[in-house]
Amino acid sequence: MALDIRRFIQRFVEEAADQLPRLREGINALEQGYADREQINELFRAAHTLKGSSRMLKLTPITALAHSTEELLSALRDDTIAITPEIISLLNQAVDDLTDFVSQLAEGATGEELSAVDERLCSALENAAHGQTQPSLPVSAAPPTQSSLAKSSTATSSTAISSTATSSPPSALASESELRLSDTVRVRLDRLDDVIRLMGEVLSGHHHLHSLVDQARELCATLPIEQQVPFHAFNRELKDSVLTQDSLMSDLHDRALQMRMLPLSVVFDPLAKMSRELAQSLGKQVDCRVRGSEIELDRQMIDRLSDPLIHLLRNALDHGVETPLERQAAGKPLRGQLKIEAWQDAGWVVVEMHDDGAGIALDAVRQKALAKQLITEEQLNALSEQETLELIFLPGFSTKSMITDFSGRGVGMDVVKRTVVDELNGDLQLACERGRGTRFTMRLPLSLAMMRVLLVSVGGMKLGVTAPYVSELVECSAESLIEAAGQRTLILRNEFVPVVSLAHLLELPASSATDTTLLLVVHQRHQKLALIIDSLIDERDMVIKPLPTHLRHLPLVSGMVSMGRNTLVSLLHVPALLELTRRTAQRPGAERKAATIAQRILVVDDSLNTREIEKDVLEAWGYHVTLAENGRDGLAKALAEPFDAVLTDVEMPVMDGFALTARLRENEVYRHRPIIIITSREKEADRRRGIEVGADAYIVKGSFDQNNLVETLQALLG
Structure with missing residues (x-):
């Protein structure tokens, strides 16, 4: 089936309408002296994206001009040239010409019908990238007309509600019967977004009615017996009405979201x-x-x-x-x-x-x-x-x-x-x-408009975490947490998970100590983190609001949700939280104890957290540690270079720890070298199997003690 190139040109016009304002803003920041290195990177990426997308559609003039612009921005990014008025002028001329090309496309021009690129401007841009300045060029193309800009704006902000929608409005001479035959309509995307946003607000406000139903039930219990019967009937009617509206509004909101799919x-x-x-x-x-x-x-x-x-x-x-x-x-x-x-x-x-x-x-x-x-x-x-x-x-x-x-x-x-x-x-x-x-x-996620959100309380503040980043909730006693490499650690099945106070990370007031600790375990890829929270408030689908411009510099907040009555709750950005934890984690390097010989240890475990914690423990005692993420990876590294000892988990993909231990014992180098199994398996049958395949020690993670690990290793290494 032949590709409809017009559809992809329309998408390019929409993409360019996003990239060109970024170029304008960035160049203005350069001219005012406000641009930092990251903003120059943004400029460079915008030009690079326009070049790549236009090349795919054979929009040769745009590709050539974007490439020359990219050359100049690359030199600015690498600090090989300085920002001058001549360079600012060249960049502005380049964006003007790119805007004109996009306007031509928005008016229906094809790639072959675009105006020729200004070769003098391209040469001037590339010469400036190599430090060769020359007088500013006259503007080579007329600025886009008011009508062309309007058409471009309309094209970039509308979406077809049906896949069979036409790209042009019906003729003014079309008969009424012809218009009735059309089963499609074009709606501006921003208007559709407004409808979805308003429906999200209605959903958030409507959720407050559930609390009113609960309050009415509690009020009923305080009334005299003779008044409770009619009030109870009213409460039941109110509850049924709220539940019915819940279903209708959720269905309506889902159908509106489907129109954007x-x-x-x-x-x-x-x-x-x-x-x-x-x-x-x-x-x-x-x-x-x-x-x-x-x-x-x-x-x-x-x-x-x-x-x-x-x-x-x-x-x-x-x-x-x-x-x-x-x-x-x-x-x-x-x-x-x-x-x-x-x-x-x-x-x-x-x-x-x-x-x-x-x-x-x-x-x-x-x-x-x-x-x-x-x-x-x-x-x-x-x-x-x-x-x-x-x-x-x-x-x-x-x-x-x-x-x-x-x-x-x-x-x-x-x-x-x-x-x-x-x-x-x-x-x-x-x-x-x-x-x-x-x-x-x-x-x-399927959509950014609405996502499942967990609402929690920390230090007297309500915060949200989107469900895709949530692994589980764990309630445990403070005594069940262990100390490993200067870090409180939760042993979660077959994995060591670092534990930190969310209130401490966010510099909020700490709650009073209790007998139990509630942990919200979040994750990104192979990394997990257990966050101490005060309580879980709710879990429900919520409309995600982007941060306003003046708050977008906050790295730990990814968006906001509304809880009704104009109450906004910040959403935590889990990747930024994990990065903050990595930077602030206490490393035991200052307390490092020198071993007699810097012996080399291979640690094999499919959990990133477990590998890192065991590495920190061993490096604190002066050992040189190499990591492997599964048995096959560990075997390859062990055979590539000799290690003085091997620490391995059992439950791993590709090759488990028992198989790895057996394979290592077949090799002459590792026939008598220490191999320690560290696993969550506590059964006696597993211990016996570990001994049968040749392990020298078997440590259960549930009773893990870092001093015991080091003492065992020291005893085996002599």
């Missing part, structure tokens, strides 16, 4: 075509397979998902998939395979992009991170392999040695992470196997 085919369809064209320009052969394009997401999600997918696609084709000669030398089929899949998982939509290319070279990542001064050597040595891989998400990071039209500028992957995690409240996971490919997995 669009299939993923809107962003998936052009990716296969784009992959073929990019692969051909790179001298590569790639088959792109798309599945799950019928899955629907909120229009707001669809709009923001386009950029991350394009960046991941370009990354896979340029960095991942090899040339035919390289694939032949590696024993692979000449044609690379790229898979883009989506499926629904409860309240989430999972989008995955997987290539069968060369994977990510860890050594190259380490070298580039040090060369770019993105991290210190000491910090780098402390990272696990997975954390090292995730350095590619830092702004300015690229393993390419040469800058090309496609990559090497260090933009793209930071956009992916920022969009998925911060803007879309999703989760991003990276998995890589050297020589066999790379997999990016995004877990996204």
Whole structure:
């Protein structure tokens, strides 16, 4: 089926209407001297996005001008040139011309019908990027007319309620009968958003009626007996009415939200075509397979998902998939395979992009991170392999040695992470196997308009946490928490989970001590954190409100919800909370005890929290620790270089701890070296099996004591 290119040009117009104001604002900040490094990064990303999207649609004049603008912004970002009035003038002229091109598209022009790009302006931009200034150029194109701007505004702020909606209004001469035959209507997106927002407000206000029903029941109990019967009837009628309205309003709100839902085919369809064209320009052969394009997401999600997918696609084709000669030398089929899949998982939509290319070279990542001064050597040595891989998400990071039209500028992957995690409240996971490919997995909520929210009380304040970040609620006694590496820790089944006071993190008044502690366990990817809270207030679906402009600098708050009667509750941004905890966690480095010899220990556990806690405990006693995330990873590392001892969990994917211990005992190097099993399995049968496969010690996590671990290790190592 042929692609309707007009539909994608319309989407480009809408995307450009978002990026061009960012460019305007950023250039104004540059001119006023207010721009910081992050704002220059934002400018650069906006130009880069326009270039990539226009290239896909063969909008050659826009691609050329955006590329030249990107060159100049790249030089500003790298501090190779200084900001001057001439540079500001060139950037303003570039944005003027880009705006004119977009206005032409909004008026119905095709890529072939666009005006020619101003070659003098492109040359001036690129010369300025290399420090060669020249007098400002005259404006090469007339500014957009009032009518063209109006058309562009209308095009970018409207949405079709039906997939069969036409792109132009009916003729003024159309008969009344013809108009009645139309089963579609175009509605401005902002008007539809207003309706949904107002309905959300009604839902939030209506929830207050439930508390009135409860108050009426309590009041009834205080009345004399003779008055209770009629009042009880009134209370029952009120309750039935509230429940009926609940159902009707929820159904109405759901149907309104469905009007904003669009299939993923809107962003998936052009990716296969784009992959073929990019692969051909790179001298590569790639088959792109798309599945799950019928899955629907909120229009707001669809709009923001386009950029991350394009960046991941370009990354896979340029960095991942090899040339035919390289694939032949590696024993692979000449044609690379790229898979883009989506499926629904409860309240989430999972989008995955997987290539069968060369994977990510860890050594190259380490070298580039040090060369770019993105991290210190000491910090780098402390990272696990997975954390090292995730350095590619830092702004300015690229393993390419040469800058090309496609990559090497260090933009793209930071956009992916920022969009998925911060803007879309999703989760991003990276998995890589050297020589066999790379997999990016995004877990996204169906909609940002309404989400399940847990409302909690902390230090006298009500706060909310969106359900996708919540793992569970745990009530325990203070004595059941252990001390590990200077950190209170909860042993949750087969995992060590750090415990922190949410009131302390937010600098709120601490509540009075009680016999039990209520913990809200939150998570992001493999990391968990147990937050001490005062109480759970409620759990329900709520309309998410974005933060007003003057509050968007608050990193720990992602949005707000209304609880009726003009009461607003802040939503905690869990990824920022986890990052704050990592930065403020007490490390035992100052109390480090020197071991006689810096012996090397391999820690194998599929829980990130458990690995990190055991690492902190051992490093506090002077041991050098290497981490592995499962049995197969641990076996590979143990065979690659010798370790003085191995600590392993039992319950792990791919290869469990029993199998790992048995395999290590078959190797001459580890035939007599200490192997300690640390697990939540308490049964005697498991202990016997651990001894049978060759473990020297068996420690149960439920009775974990860091001093016992160190003493056991010291005894075994002599």
